[in-house]
Amino acid sequence: MNITEQKISIEKVKQSKINQVDFDNLSFGSVFADHMLVCDYKDGKWEAPKVVPYQPIVLDPSSKIFHYGQSIFEGMKAYKDVNNDTWLFRPLENQKRLNVSAKRMAIPEIPEDYFMEGLKTLLKVDEQWIPKNEGSSLYIRPFIFATGQGFHASPADEYKFIISCAPSGAYFSGKVKVLIEEKYSRSANGGVGYAKAGGNYAGQFYPTQLAVAKGYNQVIWTDDNTHEYIEEAGAMNIFVRINDTLITGPTSDRILDGITRKSILEIAKDEGITTEVRKITVAEVIAAAKDGSLKEMFGAGTAAVISPIATFGYRDVDYDLPENEDSMATKLKKRITDIQYNKTEDTFGWRYKV
Structure with a gap:
């Protein structure tokens, strides 16, 4: 099925932790926004994505991610301009490359609309987490990993697609x-x-x-x-x-x-x-x-x-x-x-x- 923003369920946090964050002193990828996008692959298809509070993941010890390493990810950012508008940079390239990685690792590819509509929905929910400071941005981490169970060496039959975000300051690597x-x-x-x-x-x-x-x-x-x-x-x-x-x-x-x-x-x-x-x-x-x-x-x-x-x-x-x-x-x-x-x-x- 095609996914639109209206088909993506949203469960918001009861209490945001944004007021605990010092946006003037952000390190890279260590503070996480309130919500994450989650989408499961079961019975041969991707289920509808949903936005939920950022939370730990519960997995069976036999989940194949632990044994055969089926795990892929992307890295991208969201930016705020002086008018408070939100921008992405070449996001479809990230979506395409995630699927290139998925194919090589025998992971089912994520449909473009699931990726893009899911990402846009998540960013609208957590818009306040996109830093406005010069050089800062919201680092976005889409990833897919095997959740299907079993010790036999074969591709999993179930997977989880997640997008989580981390507000990050300007990246200065020095010399x-x-x-x-x-x-x-x-x-x-x-x-x-x-x-x-x-x-x-x-x-x-x-x-x-x-x-x-x-x-x-x-x-x-x-x-x-x-x-x-x-x-x-x-x-x-x-x-x-x-x-x-x-x-x-x-x-x-x-x-x-x-x-x-x-x-x-x-x-x-x-x-x-x-x-x-x-x-x-x-x-x-x-x-x-x-x-x-x-x-x-x-x-x-x-x-x-x-x-x-x-x-x-x-x-x-x-x-x-x-x-x-x-x-x-x-x-x-x-x-x-x-x-x-x-x-x-x-x-x-x-x-x-x-």
């Missing part, structure tokens, strides 16, 4: 120092690296801890086979600026098709910046760092939008990047955030009014 990884891999050809599957991130934690112990903040992942090509920066897509050309790797089985990534490529083209989507070797980056042609490196993703890299390490040598007055990272981040907060004309048609 990021990263280590180019040569032993561990984030993903492999034919694998699930292009899906936003929970296990992808679990597998990153240990190598990242090893890098942190050496004084780095994050890892730059290289290809699984030769470790000759840089692919992602932590949980973000990576961009490299050599002279005045902006380069990023092509998407593949191993690399997430980032929404911020493709937005940067389109904005760069609009700005007249030369871009290349191609494989980037570690050797090329090292050579550019040595001869001074490496001007910038940055990660791109929903949380930080763009996170500049100040230093990268490789085989016990650290390479510092220059501080540029004509930083592409700064220019591109401003273009994106101005669109997100409705501060400028959206010539791309990315902004979505709730």
Whole structure:
């Protein structure tokens, strides 16, 4: 059946906890809005979504999420402009990518109207939770996981789709120092690296801890086979600026098709910046760092939008990047955030009014 907002039941909290929240001092993803959207998959179909108070989930110990890891998620944000209107940024891209992940993980795909109408309903109920402070936003986490029971190794027959939200302050990562990884891999050809599957991130934690112990903040992942090509920066897509050309790797089985990534490529083209989507070797980056042609490196993703890299390490040598007055990272981040907060004309048609 097609879902409209009128078909989504709403159960509101008896007492909001919003007055307990200091919106001037929000950390990332640690305070949660009053409500969440919940939708169950049973008997071969998705049931009607409903908005309920934010609450714990009760699961049987044999639920397959615990044993076979069928879990996927998305990350997106809602923004308030100066007129108090609410905006989303390319939400249909998140919906499509969630279903790409679902297909790869043998999870039933969520219909577009369930996702969009459910999200809009939730945001209208919790509208007061969208911060109005400069740079702040409401982080939105849609996710699906297996609730069907049994110890046999097979896809579950029941699933739960949830959208929960967390008001978050401006994301400042500071000067990021990263280590180019040569032993561990984030993903492999034919694998699930292009899906936003929970296990992808679990597998990153240990190598990242090893890098942190050496004084780095994050890892730059290289290809699984030769470790000759840089692919992602932590949980973000990576961009490299050599002279005045902006380069990023092509998407593949191993690399997430980032929404911020493709937005940067389109904005760069609009700005007249030369871009290349191609494989980037570690050797090329090292050579550019040595001869001074490496001007910038940055990660791109929903949380930080763009996170500049100040230093990268490789085989016990650290390479510092220059501080540029004509930083592409700064220019591109401003273009994106101005669109997100409705501060400028959206010539791309990315902004979505709730």
